[in-house]
Amino acid sequence: MAQARPGDAPLIHDLIGIGFGPSNVAMAIALSEHNARAGRGEVITAHFFEQQPRFGWHRGMLIDDATMQVSFLKDLVTLRNPASEYSFLCYLQSKGRLIDFINHKNLFPLRVEFHDYFEWAADKVDDLVSYGHEVVGVMPVVRDGAVEHLDVTVRSGEGLAVHRARNLVIGTGLRPLMPEGVERTDRVWHNSELLAKVDGLSSGAPSRFIVVGAGQSAAENVAYLHRRFPRAEVCAVFSRYGYSPADDSSFANRIFDPEAVGEFFTAPEDVKRRLMDYHGNTNYSVVDIDLIDDLYRQMYQEKVLGTERLRFLNVSRLTGVKETPDKVRAAVTSLVTGEETLLDADVVVFATGYSPADPTGLLGEVADRCLRDDEGRVRVERDYRIATDSHLRCGIYLQGGTEHTHGITSSLLSNTAIRVGEILDSLLDRGLKPASDEARTVADGTGSTAR
Numbered sequence: 001m002a003q004a005r006p007g008d009a010p011l012i013h014d015l016i017g018i019g020f021g022p023s024n025v026a027m028a029i030a031l032s033e034h035n036a037r038a039g040r041g042e043v044i045t046a047h048f049f050e051q052q053p054r055f056g057w058h059r060g061m062l063i064d065d066a067t068m069q070v071s072f073l074k075d076l077v078t079l080r081n082p083a084s085e086y087s088f089l090c091y092l093q094s095k096g097r098l099i100d101f102i103n104h105k106n107l108f109p110l111r112v113e114f115h116d117y118f119e120w121a122a123d124k125v126d127d128l129v130s131y132g133h134e135v136v137g138v139m140p141v142v143r144d145g146a147v148e149h150l151d152v153t154v155r156s157g158e159g160l161a162v163h164r165a166r167n168l169v170i171g172t173g174l175r176p177l178m179p180e181g182v183e184r185t186d187r188v189w190h191n192s193e194l195l196a197k198v199d200g201l202s203s204g205a206p207s208r209f210i211v212v213g214a215g216q217s218a219a220e221n222v223a224y225l226h227r228r229f230p231r232a233e234v235c236a237v238f239s240r241y242g243y244s245p246a247d248d249s250s251f252a253n254r255i256f257d258p259e260a261v262g263e264f265f266t267a268p269e270d271v272k273r274r275l276m277d278y279h280g281n282t283n284y285s286v287v288d289i290d291l292i293d294d295l296y297r298q299m300y301q302e303k304v305l306g307t308e309r310l311r312f313l314n315v316s317r318l319t320g321v322k323e324t325p326d327k328v329r330a331a332v333t334s335l336v337t338g339e340e341t342l343l344d345a346d347v348v349v350f351a352t353g354y355s356p357a358d359p360t361g362l363l364g365e366v367a368d369r370c371l372r373d374d375e376g377r378v379r380v381e382r383d384y385r386i387a388t389d390s391h392l393r394c395g396i397y398l399q400g401g402t403e404h405t406h407g408i409t410s411s412l413l414s415n416t417a418i419r420v421g422e423i424l425d426s427l428l429d430r431g432l433k434p435a436s437d438e439a440r441t442v443a444d445g446t447g448s449t450a451r
């Protein structure tokens with residue numbers, strides 16, 4: 001980033017991005033592609049801050065055989081710009097695997113491969129990001145009663161610094177969800193930390209794992225732990241009767257289409273709710289049918305051979321977890337009989353989902369200027385901009401946390417390429433710089449007020 005000299009007026013970014021996961025990497029790419037063809041005065045200056053020390057996409061769940069839940073064609077760019085040099089196909093070509101991938105006849109790459117693709121794409125726009133920088137707060141800059149700029153406070157190894165922007169794009173992703181009252185410990189994990197924790201398991205072969213949940217992550221955890229620890233019993237605990245398959249049939253899949261976002265946005269509230277009810281099973285609490293079949297096959301084989309170590313405690317709930325010095329004792333209650341079973345395990349993994357990070361959590365006083373609907377949820381415009389009071393002239397765009405307004409793709413990859421194009425168009429339509437800024441903006445605009 002360009003350095004501000006003492007005495008310089010604050011340098012102002014057109015856009016500051018919070019988080020640099022796939023959503024904001026896609027945003028950075030869209031900006032780079034725009035800037036490469038933009039005339040003078042149309043270049044958008046931007047910088048992104050990411051708290052992780054380097055790019056990482058759900059690293060704790062990069063299980064070696066897990067595959068993507070979305071077609072590779074829904075990568076960071078293709079739906080917006082099929083000719084982009086940032087596509088998954090260009091990545092494959094650069095790695096010398098394009099022809100091998102084609103012969104594989106597969107739309108759903110390994111998750112580790114898509115991670116490598118994301119990393120490759122993020123590296124190509126790394127001039128726009130500072131890793132190891134956590135955004136800790138946002139303050140309005142009030143002048144004559146209006147707010148045209150926001151000051152973003154960022155914490156890094158060098159301390160706190162403040163960066164000024166005309167617009168924000170918040171892409172802070174999902175937070176692991178634990179049941180109320182359950183704390184994470186060395187023996188009580190959320191699935192998001194699976195690989196890091198497994199590697200750190202102290203020596204001595206574990207004899208039992210308990211995995212709570214019936215979604216894709218839960219099933220993946222069960223399969224992985226069963227494979228990785230060939231002597232351990234793995235108990236899956238869930239309240240359903242069995243795992244339910246994800247509906248990835250072609251008609252249902254259209255709920256992820258770009259057009260579906262517009263239709264969802266304009267639909268009345270009760271229709272929105274109905275659509276989520278009908279099609280929640282394309283994404284939530286469901287499992288890939290191939291994985292369901294694999295788990296069942298395994299369970300049945302063990303029954304035949306008399307070597308059962310894959311157990312399914314269905315229609316049950318985990319009602320207590322207590323740690324002892326060398327184990328964790330879990331109480332599992334049958335929802336049918338109410339009977340409680342105590343199980344000693346080495347580890348309990350909660351695959352109990354994620355919730356979107358509260359977008360207003362970082363906004364401080366600015367959050368008070370954000371408008372809310374009758375249910376207290378942030379109101380978001382079609383262009384993903386938070387609706388605010390009229391004195392706040394900055395755009396605060398959300399990537400994620402918009403399921404109530406834009407539908408099921410909010411926290412997914414399916415619509416990312418299109419969404420960032422729409423945010424870019426909105427930035428351009430709204431006009432980049434208030435007249436008062438012109439004199440203060442540096443040519444490359446990558447400055448900040450302090451370091």
Ligand SMILES: Cc1cc2nc3c(=O)[nH]c(=O)nc-3n(C[C@H](O)[C@H](O)[C@H](O)COP(=O)(O)OP(=O)(O)OC[C@H]3O[C@@H](n4cnc5c(N)ncnc54)[C@H](O)[C@@H]3O)c2cc1C
Pocket residue numbers: 018019020021022023024049050051052056057058061067068069070133134135136171172173174217354362399400411412413414
């Ligand atoms: C295991 C797993 C597998 C998935 N697979 C799929 C799939 O196959 N298909 C699909 O469509 N979706 C999938 N998803 C959904 C997932 O939400 C998206 O894949 C994707 O991660 C969304 O990208 P994002 O950039 O919005 O959020 P994230 O990937 O969560 O990135 C947010 C980033 O913001 C950073 N951050 C947060 N707060 C701050 C802060 N204050 N300051 C600085 N940085 C901050 C975080 O460190 C993180 O890097 C999966 C989710 C999980 C958990």
